[in-house]
Amino acid sequence: MTDDDATALLRRMMTAAIEAADTATVLASHLPEKPTGRCIVVGAGKSAAAMALALELAWPDVDLAGVVVTRYEHAVPTSRIEVLEASHPVPDAAGMEAARKVMATAASAGEGDLVIALISGGGSSLLPLPKAPLTLEEKITVNKILLKSGLTIEDMNKIRRRLSLIKGGGLARAVHPAKLVTLAISDVPGDDPAAIASGPTVPDPTAGEDLTPLVDRLGTDLPHAAREILLAPTKEQSPFDVDYRLIATPQLSLEAAASVAREAGLTPTILGDALEGEARELGIAMSGMATWVARQKAPSSPPAVLLSGGETTVSIGGTKPGRGGRNTEFLLSLAIALNGRANIHALAADTDGIDGTEDAAGAIIGPDILARAERIGLSPKHYLARHDSYSLFDATGDLIKTGPTLTNVNDFRAVLVR
Numbered sequence: 001m002t003d004d005d006a007t008a009l010l011r012r013m014m015t016a017a018i019e020a021a022d023t024a025t026v027l028a029s030h031l032p033e034k035p036t037g038r039c040i041v042v043g044a045g046k047s048a049a050a051m052a053l054a055l056e057l058a059w060p061d062v063d064l065a066g067v068v069v070t071r072y073e074h075a076v077p078t079s080r081i082e083v084l085e086a087s088h089p090v091p092d093a094a095g096m097e098a099a100r101k102v103m104a105t106a107a108s109a110g111e112g113d114l115v116i117a118l119i120s121g122g123g124s125s126l127l128p129l130p131k132a133p134l135t136l137e138e139k140i141t142v143n144k145i146l147l148k149s150g151l152t153i154e155d156m157n158k159i160r161r162r163l164s165l166i167k168g169g170g171l172a173r174a175v176h177p178a179k180l181v182t183l184a185i186s187d188v189p190g191d192d193p194a195a196i197a198s199g200p201t202v203p204d205p206t207a208g209e210d211l212t213p214l215v216d217r218l219g220t221d222l223p224h225a226a227r228e229i230l231l232a233p234t235k236e237q238s239p240f241d242v243d244y245r246l247i248a249t250p251q252l253s254l255e256a257a258a259s260v261a262r263e264a265g266l267t268p269t270i271l272g273d274a275l276e277g278e279a280r281e282l283g284i285a286m287s288g289m290a291t292w293v294a295r296q297k298a299p300s301s302p303p304a305v306l307l308s309g310g311e312t313t314v315s316i317g318g319t320k321p322g323r324g325g326r327n328t329e330f331l332l333s334l335a336i337a338l339n340g341r342a343n344i345h346a347l348a349a350d351t352d353g354i355d356g357t358e359d360a361a362g363a364i365i366g367p368d369i370l371a372r373a374e375r376i377g378l379s380p381k382h383y384l385a386r387h388d389s390y391s392l393f394d395a396t397g398d399l400i401k402t403g404p405t406l407t408n409v410n411d412f413r414a415v416l417v418r
Contacts, residue, residue: 001303001418003345003366009264010347010364013257013305013414014400018351020256021185021248021407023047027054030247032181034062035114040178041066041081042102042171044127045120045197046074046088046352047185050406052081052118055183067105068118069098069126074404089357090143091128096136099129099166106171109178117171117180121187121352121408123197124157129166131229138223139163145218150315152276153188153195155214158206160198162230168194168204169237175201176240186249187352187410189274189310193244202244208236249273250309250409253351257307257414266416267300268307273410275310279326280384282312283333286415290344293417302343306415314356314387322388325355327362327411328399332389334415335369336380342367343418349400352408358390360399362411372396 001009019025039062041052048068053076056064064080071088086095109115130139142163146156161168172180180201188195193202211230215222250273258268271289275282286306293304312326327348338344349355349362373380373396383392393399 006345006416006418007364007366010345010414010416013260014347014349014412016256016260017253017409017412018405018407020253021351021409023050023054023185023407024057026247027051027183028058030183030245031058032114032243034059037063037112039064039114039116040105040109041068041116041118042106043068043118044070044102044123044200045118045185046071046122046404046408047120047406048118048123049074049076049078049083051120051183051185052083053078055116055118056080067101069095069102071122071126074406076406086126088122088125089147091125091136091140093136095126095128099127102127103129103166103171103174106174109175111177113178115175115178115180117182117201119182119197119201120185121196121410123200124160124167127166127197127200130163131165134163134223134225134229138225141223142226145221148316149218150278150313151214151217152313153311157195157198158209158211159214159230161204161206162211162234163226164198167198167200168207169199169202169240171200172202172240172242180243182242182244183247184244185408186246187408189276191246191249202242203237203239208234248407248409253409253412254307254309257412261305265303267304269299269304271306271308273309275308275312277312279312279314279329280333283330284337287334287337290338290415290417291341294341294344302417304417308413309410311410316387322383322386323358323390324387325350325358325360325362325390327355328360328389328393329384329387330413331363331365332380332384332392335365336384340367340370344415346413346415347400348411348413350411351405353402353405359401360390361402362400363393363398364400365398369396369398
């Protein structure tokens with residue numbers, strides 16, 4: 001297998017992972033029984049518009065109406081379900097207006113109606129509806145603090161649910177007493193419904209938890225109103241019936257990539273769909289695993305590929321960051337740790353097509369990446385220290401740009417050992 005063959009195979013695995021979560025393919029098989037009356041559709045997320053279109057195509061003879069909100073440039077043409085756009089990952093006023101419309105639409109459902117909620121990753125920032133006295137501007141400040149905090153997605157969602165009228169089951173309570181079915185695409189470790197878009201249609205499992213330790217970690221920049229809400233005593237929520245259907249998950253996408261690897265004669269090992277922690281630390285750890293495969297031929301002999309999913313974090317601290325994302329930071333750290341070791345290639349990308357806030361899904365590296373960077377005067381360690389991995393891979397021509405894929409099952413990582 002040549003370097004070009006390895007690169008092409010990694011790209012095919014990524015494509016298979018994304019296609020396994022394609023809404024047009026997977027949504028129809030998870031639909032409930034067709035309603036005889038009215039069906040109201042609400043939803044939010046990077047895949048919400050594509051899911052709405054897939055529902056319209058699957059049910060051409062059903063009385064469908066409703067509204068979903070998706071990220072800017074992620075809309076698709078629909079005929080019966082209204083699609084609104086708003087900002088991600090930082091909320092904006094359009095998102096707040098969309099959240100109000102989603103809640104009003106949900107509340108218009110009556111007994112006997114069917115409500116379908118289309119939920120996917122990104123829905124949390126696309127549905128900003130803060131509890132009083134928190135303002136939208138203060139909510140935006142909180143979101144920016146969270147993105148730089150280094151908190152896990154689980155802890156971030158504890159904060160988001162507590163500050164919101166729509167998350168943590170707020171949307172479901174607005175629908176009652178109508179029947180509610182949620183169709184969701186998971187982008188979170190463990191596929192926890194309470195974490196996907198911060199759980200607008202499921203009870204908040206941490207409603208009674210003391211969030212003081214998290215508030216202390218977020219520091220004094222946290223707005224006073226947010227601090228008051230987060231520190232106020234709360235009660236556990238009363239449970240309610242939940243019909244929650246996962247139509248695509250990170251694990252299913254990893255299995256699709258593994259099938260491509262086997263067909264090409266590689267032995268795939270799925271390390272898990274919920275790997276977390278600092279992106280650069282995971283890069284170092286993955287270097288050790290790939291080197292072990294190369295040297296010890298365990299857990300399998302080369303050619304082999306290590307597959308993983310999950311969402312890492314990038315803690316900025318006091319450093320003024322460059323351009324980057326968690327996937328490109330992971331890859332740059334991995335490349336530095338491998339130090340040019342032969343016959344190891346890797347790809348890491350966000351399956352929604354956007355790594356963080358940049359216009360690339362991720363990048364791909366081979367054994368020569370450090371040498372090529374240094375030949376054009378770039379210091380990989382300097383770029384890693386500045387969280388400027390995007391800029392380095394942009395200069396070397398190794399970024400992967402897919403554009404919005406209209407699905408989202410979190411990050412996809414593949415490390416190929418020839």
